[in-house]
Amino acid sequence: MNAPSLPPTALSNDLLSQMREILGERLSTAPAVREQHGRDESYHLPAPPDAVAFARSTEEVAALVKLCAAHDVPVIPFGTGTSLEGHIAAVKGGLCIDVSQMDAILEVRPEDMDVTVQAGVTRKRLNDFLRDTGLFFPIDPGADASIGGMAATRASGTNAVRYGTMRENVLGLTVVLADGRIIRTARRARKSAAGYDLTRLFVGSEGTLGIITEVTLKLHGIPEAITAATCPFPSLEDAVNTVIATIQAGIPVARIELLDEVTVGAVNRYSKLDYPEQPTLFFEFHGTAQGVEEQAVMAQSIAEDFGGTAFSWASKAEDRSRMWQARHDALYASLALRPGSKGMSTDVCVPISRLAQCILETREDLKDVPVPAAIVGHVGDGNFHVALMVDPENKAEIEAVKAFSHRLTQRAIAMDGTCTGEHGIGLGKMEYLREELGEAVDVMRAVKAALDPKGILNPGKVIEG
Numbered sequence: 001m002n003a004p005s006l007p008p009t010a011l012s013n014d015l016l017s018q019m020r021e022i023l024g025e026r027l028s029t030a031p032a033v034r035e036q037h038g039r040d041e042s043y044h045l046p047a048p049p050d051a052v053a054f055a056r057s058t059e060e061v062a063a064l065v066k067l068c069a070a071h072d073v074p075v076i077p078f079g080t081g082t083s084l085e086g087h088i089a090a091v092k093g094g095l096c097i098d099v100s101q102m103d104a105i106l107e108v109r110p111e112d113m114d115v116t117v118q119a120g121v122t123r124k125r126l127n128d129f130l131r132d133t134g135l136f137f138p139i140d141p142g143a144d145a146s147i148g149g150m151a152a153t154r155a156s157g158t159n160a161v162r163y164g165t166m167r168e169n170v171l172g173l174t175v176v177l178a179d180g181r182i183i184r185t186a187r188r189a190r191k192s193a194a195g196y197d198l199t200r201l202f203v204g205s206e207g208t209l210g211i212i213t214e215v216t217l218k219l220h221g222i223p224e225a226i227t228a229a230t231c232p233f234p235s236l237e238d239a240v241n242t243v244i245a246t247i248q249a250g251i252p253v254a255r256i257e258l259l260d261e262v263t264v265g266a267v268n269r270y271s272k273l274d275y276p277e278q279p280t281l282f283f284e285f286h287g288t289a290q291g292v293e294e295q296a297v298m299a300q301s302i303a304e305d306f307g308g309t310a311f312s313w314a315s316k317a318e319d320r321s322r323m324w325q326a327r328h329d330a331l332y333a334s335l336a337l338r339p340g341s342k343g344m345s346t347d348v349c350v351p352i353s354r355l356a357q358c359i360l361e362t363r364e365d366l367k368d369v370p371v372p373a374a375i376v377g378h379v380g381d382g383n384f385h386v387a388l389m390v391d392p393e394n395k396a397e398i399e400a401v402k403a404f405s406h407r408l409t410q411r412a413i414a415m416d417g418t419c420t421g422e423h424g425i426g427l428g429k430m431e432y433l434r435e436e437l438g439e440a441v442d443v444m445r446a447v448k449a450a451l452d453p454k455g456i457l458n459p460g461k462v463i464e465g
Contacts (some may be wrong), residue, residue, distance in 0.1 A: 006048055008185055011050045015071055021052060023064075026056070027052070027054075029052075037096045038096075042085055042087060044427050046195075047089035049096035052078075053095055055102060058182055061097055061170070061228070063175045064095065065179075072271075074092045074093060074458075076096045077097050079146030079149030080122065081174045083153060084423045086428055086461075089460075091459065095330040099211075102120040102148075108135075114131070114188060115137070115441060116215070118160040123137060123141075123148065123150065133219075135221060136221075136340045138220055139165065139169055147217070148213070152203075153166075154424065157422065159254060160422075161256060163254075167200060169218045170215060171190070172205050172215075172216040173186070173215055173219060174213050175201055175212055176210060176272060178454065184339065188216060196323070206426060208448060208457050209451045209452060210451065223292075227286040227315045229283045230275060230314075231285075232275070235279060236261075236359065236375075237356060237360055238308065239308070242306045246299055249298065252287070255282065255283065256282070257377065257378060258281055258377045258384065259376050260363075262372070263387075266277065266374060267329070270326075270336050271329060276310065298349045331343055334389060335387075337389060338371075339393070343388070343440060345386070346405050347421055348412035349383040350378050351419075354416075357415070358411060358417070362375070369400055370397060371388050373389070380419070409429075430463070444462070
């Protein structure tokens with residue numbers, strides 16, 4: 001969609017004038033800006049908002065939401081636009097509130113190992129800021145996402161097997177509700193039994209219950225020693241069984257990532273590496289020097305039992321950085337296999353004991369899919385993705401890929417898994433929510449109606465209707 005073809009904003013001149021009284025020139029109705037804020041990194045069709053507001057404070061967000069509530073105008077929060085299920089598409093028009101200029105690190109408390117930031121702070125900037133404190137924030141979804149967006153989608157990523165997801169690492173939130181009220185969901189205590197757990201309610205709500213403007217996060221000490229390794233395997237089954245055995249043995253591995261041979265080949269070409277083009281595990285171990293060595297020896301022994309004999313170690317920071325950057329670039333590397341394609345990335349998660357069965361059945365299913373596909377995964381917690389490179393203009397391909405995704409999702413749910421381990425529901429997974437959770441969806445709908453009775457917060461996402 002080209003920006004000049006966008007229809008003019010549907011917002012009234014009077015409402016736009018009131019918004020400009022709050023923001024001045026930080027309110028835009030320019031077609032290019034609107035188009036940019038209506039698309040994420042998914043294959044879903046873009047849907048631009050009618051206007052984009054660049055807020056700089058919680059109070060500005062609250063004032064804008066009050067105006068929108070009074071005029072029944074939808075509100076869509078925007079962080080960095082890296083979501084993968086159409087979360088930021090303005091399917092009913094309205095106002096996009098971009099929090100990227102809310103980028104202040106408000107307070108670091110090293111003695112308590114926590115930090116409070118505005119929602120637009122990105123994870124890389126936060127860790128750069130923290131470096132001299134000896135602390136770091138471990139959640140790493142790959143993209144340099146905003147902390148607010150990561151909280152809204154309950155993000156996780158490569159470190160989740162050791163450090164957990166955003167759910168475990170958010171202590172409290174400042175949230176603007178649908179009527180413009182500002183609430184703080186919790187204090188900074190590491191545990192509390194005070195009332196309903198509103199923090200967990202808003203973490204993962206995808207902007208449908210409130211707009212997150214500030215986040216208080218747990219921090220962790222930078223490990224004394226870190227070492228990483230790659231190890232190829234004779235088959236995908238051998239690699240997955242190594243993961244299962246490693247987790248079941250209780251080895252506190254920090255990261256354990258799977259790349260199938262298609263992904264490894266793509267990564268080699270894209271990142272100019274020379275890994276053997278076989279199913280490969282990427283490991284990382286954190287702790288004391290002695291502890292890391294013990295963990296690595298145990299993991300290597302398990303891998304050898306399944307045919308993984310060519311461990312390649314990376315102890316230097318620059319080598320580890322190159323290795324993990326290649327892993328994070330796996331989607332872009334896969335897309336380069338088919339120039340001009342758009343990535344559709346699935347996102348199921350199953351109990352660890354069912355992981356091998358789910359991945360192997362999925363690999364067999366892919367034989368009938370008419371587009372290139374690659375499997376990668378945060379397999380230490382049972383989460384894996386299939387990246388499919390589709391021509392967005394080819395309806396037959398889109399339908400074939402959707403049918404595959406449907407089968408994969410049903411397979412995961414049948415194994416008592418989930419339709420999304422970390423990407424969220426957004427537009428793309430709504431049809432599976434009831435299949436996975438049954439009548440619990442009615443409870444979600446009741447919560448949505450109570451907190452957003454006019455349905456103005458990111459409409460058309462998570463809950464249908």
